Amino acid sequence: MLLNKICDVRDAVREWKQKEFKVGIVPTMGALHEGHLSLIKKAKETCDKVVVSVFVNPIQFGPAEDYDKYPRTLEKDYELCSKEGVDVVFAPNPEEMYGEGGRLSNDTLTYVCPPFFYVNKLCGKSRVGHFDGVCTVVLKLFNIVQPDFGFFGQKDAQQVIIIKKIVKDLNFPIEIIQCPIVRENSGLALSSRNKYLSENGKQDALALSLILNNIKSCYKKGITDIVALKETAYAFLNEKHELEYLEFVDKNTLEDKLKADDDTLVLIACRVEGVRLIDNTYIGV
Numbered sequence: 001m002l003l004n005k006i007c008d009v010r011d012a013v014r015e016w017k018q019k020e021f022k023v024g025i026v027p028t029m030g031a032l033h034e035g036h037l038s039l040i041k042k043a044k045e046t047c048d049k050v051v052v053s054v055f056v057n058p059i060q061f062g063p064a065e066d067y068d069k070y071p072r073t074l075e076k077d078y079e080l081c082s083k084e085g086v087d088v089v090f091a092p093n094p095e096e097m098y099g100e101g102g103r104l105s106n107d108t109l110t111y112v113c114p115p116f117f118y119v120n121k122l123c124g125k126s127r128v129g130h131f132d133g134v135c136t137v138v139l140k141l142f143n144i145v146q147p148d149f150g151f152f153g154q155k156d157a158q159q160v161i162i163i164k165k166i167v168k169d170l171n172f173p174i175e176i177i178q179c180p181i182v183r184e185n186s187g188l189a190l191s192s193r194n195k196y197l198s199e200n201g202k203q204d205a206l207a208l209s210l211i212l213n214n215i216k217s218c219y220k221k222g223i224t225d226i227v228a229l230k231e232t233a234y235a236f237l238n239e240k241h242e243l244e245y246l247e248f249v250d251k252n253t254l255e256d257k258l259k260a261d262d263d264t265l266v267l268i269a270c271r272v273e274g275v276r277l278i279d280n281t282y283i284g285v
């Protein structure tokens with residue numbers, strides 16, 4: 001069922017809750033790929049009823065980012081969701097979510113702002129306000145759908161850690177389930193933004209997963225010095241790559257690591273053909 005109105009979603013969920021069904025939500029911005037489908041499959045396994053939201057959230061994009069050109073493929077997304085047995089696809093327009101104008105500023109909207117420590121690093125450093133926009137829309141979706149479970153991909157590892165933090169801090173009775181990164185056979189992590197890459201760009205984009213795999217094997221051979229591990233990345237980078245960050249943090253708290261250990265999450269962000277790509281790995285696994 002495709003629904004655009006908050007009140008219709010609430011009605012559907014009310015009926016489910018009366019029957020004590022467990023409800024799951026998979027929040028997405030559409031342009032669904034195998035990565036999203038893996039979240040949907042996990043949600044179907046875990047819950048009685050599954051809602052997939054498809055909403056390109058204007059307030060998580062900076063003014064110079066790709067909000068206007070972000071791929072919008074609702075018809076195809078709906079078809080894919082129907083094949084997976086999704087119960088409701090919630091695809092509101094910006095006005096439904098944010099009122100008239102659909103793109104309100106910090107002056108006029110109540111925002112959910114996670115602690116500075118969590119948002120002022122990694123992706124949040126270059127995408128100022130991004131996680132405020134993400135957390136605001138995710139909590140709005142949680143309030144609308146009242147799910148028991150929320151499903152998110154490890155690809156956006158910082159996002160999942162922040163969402164777990166706000167759910168805990170604000171006592172939302174929702175279990176956040178993180179699902180593994182889905183990759184092409186080449187190793188490239190699936191992303192809706194891969195659509196912007198040429199074939200050559202896709203080849204160049206392999207540097208991200210190659211760097212992470214190489215760091216992991218160096219760690220397994222006993223190298224724990226982070227400067228030394230970071231240096232191994234340069235063998236995979238050339239003038240086609242604009243490295244934004246390569247960081248080693250605690251996999252639960254995002255605190256910077258002084259030495260790599262089994263709790264280390266390594267994250268990378270790099271532009272290829274102007275497309276901002278991210279990837280990450282747990283080196284202890």
Ligand code: PAF
Nearest residue numbers: 027028029057134137156
């Ligand atoms: O990960 C995404 O696609 C988005 O940040 C999310 C969680 C759907 C919020 O708009």
